[in-house]
Every structure is written in C-alpha cells, then in structure tokens.
Amino acid sequence: MELLFLEPVFKEAIWGGTRLKEAFGYDIPSDTTGECWAISAHENGECRVAGGPYDGRSLSSLWKENKSLFGGYPGDKFPLLVKIIDAKEDLSIQVHPDDAYAGLHENGSFGKTECWYILDCAPAAEIVIGHHAKDREEMEAMVRDGRWKEFVRTQSIKKGDFFQIEPGCVHAIKGGTLILETQQSSDITYRLYDYDRLSDGKPRQLHTEQSIAVIKAPFEEDKTTPERTEEEGAVRTHLVTCQFYSVDKYEIEGLFAKKFQKYFTNVSVISGSGLVNGIPLKAGQHFIIPADSGECRFEGTMTIICSNPE
Template sequence: MKKIDQFLKFEPILKDKIWGGEKLMSLLNKNSDRKDIGESWEISDVEGDTSIVKNGDLQGNNLKDLIKTYKSDLVGKKVYKHFGDKFPLLIKFIDAKEALSIQLHPQDELAKKRHNSFGKTEMWYVMQADKKANLIVGFKKDTNQEEYLHHLENKSLTEILNIDEVAKGDVYFIPTGRVHAIGAGVLLAEIQQTSDITYRIYDWDRQDSEGNYRDLHTEEAIGAIDYTAQKSYITDYEKKENQSSTIVSCPYFTTNILPISKTVSVNHKDKDCFVIYMCVVGEVEFTYQNEKEKIKMGETLLVPASIKEFKVNPIKTSELLEVYIR
C-alpha cells in the first residue's frame, strides 16, 4: 500500500442558494463575485461534487481517487472496512442571508431503501450570528402526525416548532428525523454524514428568480419525522485552553473544540481514522516532519490516518473544530 504523508487542503465547492449571501466571501475569504453563495463544501465525496486537492504533491487529485490509492492509510482501517472507497463525512460552511427551508433528513435504513444513500445526521457550530438571528430545531412539545399536518396545511408550522435565538459558539446536534432550519443572519460550520438527501417540508412560500416554487416533500417526510420533543436542543460543552474537549460524539462522527493560544503537540495514536480540522477563529500552522500547512478562519485541513503526531502553532489566538470517527 502506498503511504500518504502530507496534510490535505481542498478547493472549496461553492453553492449558489436562493437564501445565500456574501459572508462566505466577506468573512471567510471564499473567492466568488456572486451575491448568493449559501454553502462552501470543504470536503465532499457526494456524487458529482468530489473535492480536489489544492496543495502539495497531490495537488489536482480528487478525494475519491486518493481513497482508492491510499485506502486505510488515508482514512483508517476500520473506516475503510466499513465505507470502502466512499468518504463518510461532508464538511461545510453555511451562510444564511435568508432563512433556509424547514426540513429534515431520513435515517440510514430509510435513506438506503428510498435513495440508496446514507442518512444524514449532522451538527452545527455557530460562527457568527446577526442580532435576533435564530435556528429552528425540533418541536416545542411532543406532537403527532395529525397535529403536524394540520399546522402544515394552515401555514402555522412555526407555532409548534422550537425557535432559539443564537450566538457565536452555540452548538446544535441534528439527528435524523429532527425538523430544523437555519434562520436568516447565521453563519455556521456543519459536519454531517455524506448525504445530500433532504426532505423540504416548508419553504416560506418563496419563489426563485423565474417565479418557481421549490419542490416540497410532504409525503416522504411524514414517516421520517421524529415527533418527540426535548427540554432543550442546545448542546452544552466546555472549552479548555490548548486541549481538545468533546462537543458532540455519535456513531457517525465525534467533534471536539480546540482553543489554541500556544503550540500544541497532537497525538492521534489512539485513533484509527483521519482527522479533520475546521478553523473557526484565528489562524494556525500545522507542522509534521518537513511538512507545514496553514489554515485560517473558514479553512479546513484533512490529516490522513497515517499521520499520528504533529504540532499546531497559533499565528494568532485560534479555535479549531477537530472531527473524526471513533
């Protein structure tokens, strides 16, 4: 098996969205003159949107070919055994100038049966939020199909949904089946299973530039919705300076927060997996043997499973999201 011994940065895949804005360019320095960029896919193996390496000796190679070539050396033995040549996570930054549709995602079994796809468990880390900006996550109280359809038909769905005003650093975990929507004025990092399957249940009755409404998935969604409510949907976590602290851990991914104010020596010998770093504050430099690679706020780095020890040096006080599969 060939050995891979470099950090990997990828060309962002920018997505025009009816609800998109300009923060990905103005705050995260993505390169586009469009006014409606809603998503930057940082690492993707979604069919038709495979990430391309932008740095080092592997520049120009795509992620799918890298996995075929390097196999477990890139993704880890357990991950490769389970997922084969398919990269299991989709990593994004999202800017909502207007509210996204109210939606949910099917669980694995249903997604496999209907779409031959993974389900879509995901999480959000809020990087910036305008005053009064909010997220819709789950129901206010337990409900049922009959009550849900009544409010859907009467365009009063928000009356039974949980709506939270949010601020920088807030985290939400979105398991499959949980109704959710990103509100206007929110910039966030999203970590999710590799899937682009979304059931859109309400889109605020808006039309695109040609006067068309986007498709809704009312029938598909009914059997996929989790109608139970939680007391709170926000994820509590703590930060420890220059240490990784877990924010979310689920069968599909683990995400830690790593605030950095001095050089940190990282050891991943306990992991049989790649590790992804998303810079959400500041700028850092990764060093491994003779390899050096910088990422700043709004950039993402993939560390292959073969690289177990390296250093992270802060160019300024920074915060990283650290993502892997247990």
Template sequence: MILKLQPVFYDKIWGGNKLRKNYGFDVSNTCGECWGITAHKKGSSIIENSIYKGMTLRDIFFNEKHLFGDYKGNEFPILVKIIDAKQDLSIQVHPNDEFVKGENILGKEECWYILHTEKNTKIIIGHSANNIKEVKEAINNNNIESICNTRKIEEDDFFYIESGTIHAICEGTTLLEVQQSSDITYRFFDYNRLENGKPRKLHIEKAIKALKIPDKKMLVEHKDTFFNFQIKYNIGTMNKIASLFGDYIFIIDGEGYFNNTRVIKGNFIMVTSQSQYIIEGNIKYQLTTF
C-alpha cells in the same frame, strides 16, 4: 501528511456574502454553502498541495485507502460545510439510514456550531406536536411554523440535529455544519419562494414519515454517533498524532502552521491516518474525527 483542501461552493436562493466578507473566498453575493471537507459524488474537495495536488478527496479516498486508515465504509462518511443564511432556509427534516435503506445513500445526522449571528437571530429545532394528527393539521392550515420550536442563538452555540428532527437555519446565521455525507432533505415548507420562476419542491409525505413524533427535546450535546466534534485552541507549539481514520480540521480563527503548511482563518485541511504533526501559532480550530 497534511493535505490542504479547496472547497466546493454553491449559490443558494437564501445565500449571502459572509463567505466572501468573513473568509475571503472568491464567491458571489448569493453563495450559501461552502463544502470544505467533502468526498461526496455531487461535489468533492480538491487537494491543493503534496503529491496529490489537483486530485479530489473522493479520488484519493477510493484509490489511497492507507491515507484513511483503510476505512472500510463504502463512502467517505462526513461532510464539513459552512452555511451562510441571508434568508431563512426551508423548514425540513432529514431521514435516518434505515429510512433510505436500498437507495444507496446515507441518511443524515448533523450538528451546528454557530460562527456568526445578527441581532436576535434564531433557529428552529424540534416541534410541539403530540401526534401525527397535529402535524397534519398544521400543514393543512399552511402553518407548520405554529408547531416549531424556536431558540435564540449566539456565537459559539452548538446543536446536534438527529435525523427525524424538524429544523431550519434562519436569517442572519453563519454556521459550521458537520454531517453524514448525504445531500438528502425533505422540505415541509419553503415560504412560497420561487426559484427560476417555479416554487421549490416540497416533500410532505416523506417528511411526515421521517419525522420523530413527539419530538420536544432540543439536543445541545453531541452524542458521537457517527463522528466526533471538538473545538480546539492552540497557543504556541503542540505535537499531535492524527486518529486512525485521519483528522479533519477547519480553521475558525487565527493563523499558523500544521507542520510546514501555512493555515489561516477559513482553511480546511486533512491530516492523514496516524500522522505525527506539529501545530504552531495561535489558532482556534474545529476537529472532526470518525
């Protein structure tokens, strides 16, 4: 079964207009995040077709387990989103599962696939500090950026962000993020920005505890710890069978059909557990499985 998913959108202080301009979504000029495939309690995709039309992905995850191959986890494990950064995001870190054990939430590992960049766009991944003393000195000097590793990026670049890795998406970047289904973030620095007249909350103590030290290696290969990430190209007609827990798909470019369901650039779909399906058309898409 092919389930077409309606995303959930979030305006952000750093958001822009690329979600509307590049993908045709009816959103504001400050929309920063499009949660395309999500069953998170803070925001869940809505089914647009089939007998489940109008239900949330969270609803069917808990009530129609057979569609997910009777997955045994307590929560739907992934979240697939588009991020549009008109401004720099905060310099931050995500904890691992062990760090948040007992809080009834998941830690957060994620990966980035670069969809669009402006000229000379960069990202921050990792740091050069040798020990916790150097990290604290940079923070106390209000200069955390001095220890951050930066890298210029281009479209189609891929990066894997392990939990415990300091990182930031920077101005001019639009990317696809696949992550554990978690909304936990510890901020080191937010450029002294105001939101609703107040500085956004920082989480220095927790961020330091969650940070990997040292952490000089930038991961550009996917380790397949929590999910599998693939970029696929379809030309013509292709027969497929979904994985045990389902196939989760974002249409990067092109148009066509998954069985009888028409898809275009920007669509998100789920193919239910071990369903046979036919892809028709010239389509570039991203596939997540777990």
C-alpha cells in the same frame, strides 16, 4: 504522512450572501453564495487536493485507491461532509431521513445526521429546531393544514453555540447566521415549508409526504453538553460524539502538539492564523490529517474544529 489540503466547492442558493468572501476571503461565484463544501467526496460537490503528492486528486479517488490514508475505515464512500453555510435569508423548514429510510427510498444514500457550530449570527438571532406537536397524528395534521406558526419550535442562538440535529428533527437556519456543519456525506433534504418563496418564478419543490414519514414526534430536545478541558497549548471543547462522528473545538494559543486517533481527522480553521507542521494556516482553510500521521504541531493563535468518523 502529508496533510491533505482541499479546494472548497461553492453552492449558490436563493438564501445565500457574501459572508463566505467577507469572513474567509473565498473567491465565491456570486452574491448569493450559500454554502462552502469544505471537505467533501460527495458527487454533488467534490473537493480536490491542493498541493503535495496528491495535488489535483479527487477525495473520492483517494478514498478508493489509497485507503491507508484513512486508516482502513470501512465503507465504499467517504463518510463525512464539512460545510460552512452563509444564511443571509431564512433556509426552508426541513427534515432529513436516517440511513434506513434513505437507503430504501433514495438509491442507497446515507441518511443525514448533522451538527451545527454557530460561527457568527445577528443580534437576537434564532434557529428552528423541533416542533410542538404532541404526537405523530397531531404533527401530520399541523403539517397538512400549514399551521406553521403553531407547529414550529424556535430557539435563540449566539456565537459559539452548538446543536446536534438528528434525522427526523425539524430544523432551519435563519437569516444572519454563519455556521460550520459537520454531517454524514449525504445531500438528502426534505423541504417541509419554504415561506411560499419563488425561485425563477416558481415555488421550490416541497417534500410533504417524505417529511411526514420521517419526522419524529413528539420532539425530544438534544441533551448534548459540550465539555471543556485544558490541554498544553489549547483549550479543548468536546462538542459531540454520535454513531457517525466525533467533533471537537481547539482554541490554540502558542504551541499545541497532538497525535490524533487511528482514523483520519478533518480540520477546519475557523479563526486566527499560525502554522501546522510548519505550513502557514489561516481562517477558512480545511485539511485532512491522514491516519498514522504521528504528532501534529500547531503554532499560533487560532481556533480549529476537528471531526473524526466513529
């Protein structure tokens, strides 16, 4: 079974920059490029296969017409979306709905559970994750009164940190941060506060009522603890397993051979270079290992992040 290499899709944003070009050599559309949708079958930014027997095919068409590539994973939509996000400036403070709320209020969309691997960040960088309200009543009052400094919880970060972001968790990536995000295939974001910024001379839309409806209060800190184990040719760090995905990092040195699980596996090369099944690999490449691919052979010095649907 041939690996499915994908052409990324780029998204511009008022908070974006040029790191996607500098770090990975991508041909980005402008100096305010915020996102690389690296593995996506979402209609708002769909990847196509680059090379091989499926060259030029959209990922959603493969999902519909070649289900055996994905091990017969259930559902009519490809379930995951992998992005690299370049936050030159702060992103808005935001929150995502779960499947139940999104299904009811967003035309049957998936909700958005996501996780972040910090690829790089500025010294003394931080993220917004969570809030300080003691209950839903206080949360709503703080939001309606715009008491953002009192409400928002921040946390310092460093390269290599990992965060699981559940629906209902207030969050924001702050400036100077480059992350790899694995998420449900959803583009639903409720913007809570945007620092009164203007885009084309107007404030960006806020989603105050939806945000209040879905924010969980009080905030419960995620207790996910990455687990490191040594395998022949690689150090594996299991980052998270939740109901939607499982994510692992492999730091490969030399030859690393592995047979992945029964469903498909998304792979992002985040640093280094080498080969996979004899095909040259470099940082910034993304591909899918189809189901029933047998053993994959990686050779070289590189770090990859892999995700599987659960």
